[in-house]
Amino acid sequence: MAVMTAPSRAAGVARRRTRNRNVRTFAGVALIVLWGLAPAYWMVVTAFRRVDYTFETSPWPTHVTLANFRTAFDTGLGNHFARALVNSLVVGAVTTALAMLVGVFCAYALARLQFRGKYVLLGVILASSMFPPVALVTPLFQLFTDLHWIGTYQALVIPDLSFALPLTIYILTAFFREMPWDLEEAARIDGCTQGQAFRKVILPLAAPGLFTTAILAFIAAWNEFLLSSELSSDRTQPVTVAIASFAGSQPHQEPYTAVMAAGTIVTVPLVLLVLLFQRRIVAGLTAGGVK
């Protein structure tokens, strides 16, 4: 908004309008940043605060201590947080791997190929992602107790696949659809079989999309609570269930600071992961949603 000649009223008004808009935008940005970060910040501050000052309201880090983190990992109270972390990692990784392995081929077929029953399959996949997980609990519980699988990892991976697989396929299909045909055709013309074209041309190109999808699937599996709380034993409890049922040193007591510490431990790597790949994640999240 350059002023060319002597300042005219219109230009002044325009400048003020811009300034107002900038101020409003700045205020809006501040609001969004506060919105997203303030509660999370509160969790971290509390995690570092001494237990006696649990309900202290100062926003600055006061009464700092590392004791809560020690308490979070302390198995003397019956919490097995470290084991829960391992469980979440294993279940998340296996679920993601399986979902990707199976989903990538299906997504390719859905995006590129025509076959009878394609729309039925699409419908089923879509329907699966709209599914209430609670409907799976009772039958799976019966099945897993019959198979003596309660307290095993498969009892957690299988229900997680019920949403991880449709999610993977949904996002990957969107990614595959966006990819240009030319390279693939060129490869085919050059004599590659379909499989080779897929492996040598499509997969490398889709790598970023695959990577993003894997992250999203992993986060979804990590996040799961309902099915895990009903189908896991305390040996295979993932981190979400462990945090929800953290025991304090007194019976019937809620150990807030320790729970905040545990929450921080769980959140920080996730947030780092998400921040590192924010562009890709946003792209992945919106790939299916906006077409």
Next chain:
Amino acid sequence: MTTAVDTAPAPAAPSPAPAGGGRPRRRLLRGEGSGAPLLVLPTVVLLGIVIVYPVVRGVWMSFQKDPGLDKATGMFVQGGTAGFSNYTHWLLQQCAVASGGTTPCPSGNLGAEFWVAVGVTVFFTVASVSIELVLGMWFAMIMHRSFKGRGLLRASVLVPWAIPTAVTAKLWFFIFDYRGVANRLLGTHLLWMGDAWPARFAVVIADVWKTTPFIALLLLAGLQVIPDEVYEAAKMDGASAWQRFTRITLPLVRPALVVAVLFRTLDVLRIFDLPWILTGGGGGSGHATTTLSILVVQQIRQGFSSAAALSTITFLLIFAVAFVFVKFLGANVAGTPEEGR
């Protein structure tokens, strides 16, 4: 729900290549399509195991009776088939009576809570989704407009989404404690998790906090597709900011909006983690925040078959809502290209 997979060979003849010009259309090269069923087979099998089988078995279970007590031995014995009685138990609030008939379910029985739970679930859905939409749209417009601090913005927006729901629930449980920071900041002494409406709003607030940023992202993507020229032209034509919003932004963002609303609605209809961890489904006289999913889990402790019936009902309800969205509101969920795009 059948696993329909084509078993006949795909058409052998490829469709002709498009004439020059115009939008390139997908072409079937020779042999393409015949490998498709093999590619989708693992998915079909896996989905069959993790979804189709449990659903079918769940429906089968819902027509069985829960074990009953044999008065003579004092032991539980397997119930037989129950017909539709599990369904009438929930939908029509009919509870069994020793003499064999039924009577309206009395208070204190889970059956009596069905319609209350439906109401609570619908309330959460309407409240959360509408607030998230409005706030999300606002955030999206702010993010669209600002050029500086994009990274910080994106980070602030992704953090609530990245935190696992269970952790979010515990965090807000702490914030809403009677002695917690919410009461201190607001200067109130609300029993956030004890009284009915504070408990409901506690759940809504936690959900809105977590998900508004996600909605904002979806809407932002929709906003970014709208070319600036359209706005410029409208401004030159003298359109006010409100008119620009309602006549340009909203219609063009509509497809993204409808999909966002659909997915969020279905998500909240299924909500479990937040109310369960925040209030245990309690509040008020004890079921102010009991959603349908929570009711199912509570019923599981008392009888599987009845729980299976309730989860089937929930499932059908959610499908009905999705159907309405897709058929009547035109939610384009399959991502198939629309005409003219």
Next chain:
Amino acid sequence: MPVTRTTAIAVAVGALLPLAACSSGGDAISPQSAGIGSRGPITYVQGKDNSNVVRPLVAKWNKAHPKEKVTFKEQSDNADQQHDDLVQHFQAKDAGYDVVGVDVIWTAEFAAKGWLQPLKGATKVDTTGLLPATVKTGTYNNTLYAAPQASDAGLLYYRKDLVKSPPTTWDELQADCKIAAAHHIGCYSGQYAKYEGLTVNVAEAISTAGGSIVGKDGSTPTVDSAAAKKGLTRLVDAYQGGEIPKQAITFQEEQGRTAFEDGQLLFMRNWPYVYGLAKTDGTSKVKSTFDIAPLPGDGNGPGASALGGHNAAISSYSKHKATARDFVQFLLSNETQKFYAEQGSLAPVRASLYDDPTLVKKLPYLPVLLTSIQNAVPRPVTPYYPAVTKAVEDNAYAAMKGEMSVDAALKAMSASIKSAASS
């Protein structure tokens, strides 16, 4: 190609069919007759060992029985989770759980499902010398299914600096409330949040007034009676009238303890565990100004406390029931019970120990606790306990909040229990 494809799909679908047909049908032969005389290593399952007594005991046993070692599996601290964990393993007919710690309110439920080994015949456990009320909690259908291990009962905590002698009847307690008002503190509280603790308090009120919740068969409701009405009305009127403070409707054990230690309550109904904490907590303001008494009664003796505590039972699916039986008997032995009391401050189930002077010195509440236990009435012994407690909780809660009249609440409880028992 098409043939292979079709076959593959057919195989996949075919593989699913048996799973669909699978049902968790019961065994034709009763598992309870299996493994009775057999000995070998066993697993003892119990909720979180807050008092750190189990591991030393298990070590002691293992030293004396090297071929029949006990492995201790510790569950979480949450009663619901313990319950669900046991249910999962029993439904799976898991032989990995041999001796299980069961809360007193689960015994009937588990026994009726055939999961617990009756403690008679070859697996008979000797219960002489144990407090009769505690033995009753392990009995279902006139058969002993679980042996009591540790007990618990409600005590009345009171401020001895404000009240010279503790009230022995509810009317006396209400009369003392003016003292509370004069000092601007709450008069009385128990546990009134909508959870199991509410059932405990309501059951106590009803039993003290001479009523009951279910009959001897465990499924016929008897709660719609004049005596029950008297009991529940006491609680409701006290809450509505302000003698029970408004926020007590959210109190579980800990919140009440905090309020009492803060000097905010004149009287409190709580479990014995509070005694040690109130005396030693850094933040306790009542360290030297409180004492305990049995719960106030109806004019003819102390009030009826509910019985807490837990029992030890043998799983029907255990493979080494002889060892399991011996281990249960070991838990009941005089030394173990004394160890529970000395080391863990747990109320023993052996009557004689309540007179032991060294124990009384360590746990000054023992004599009062004995009176409480001797006058205790167990919560409803019914295999439908989850439904019964929900019926009581929901309706009592509504009555206390004034959303339902006491009559309507009792009628609804009765109807709820009836329909739970006939489904």
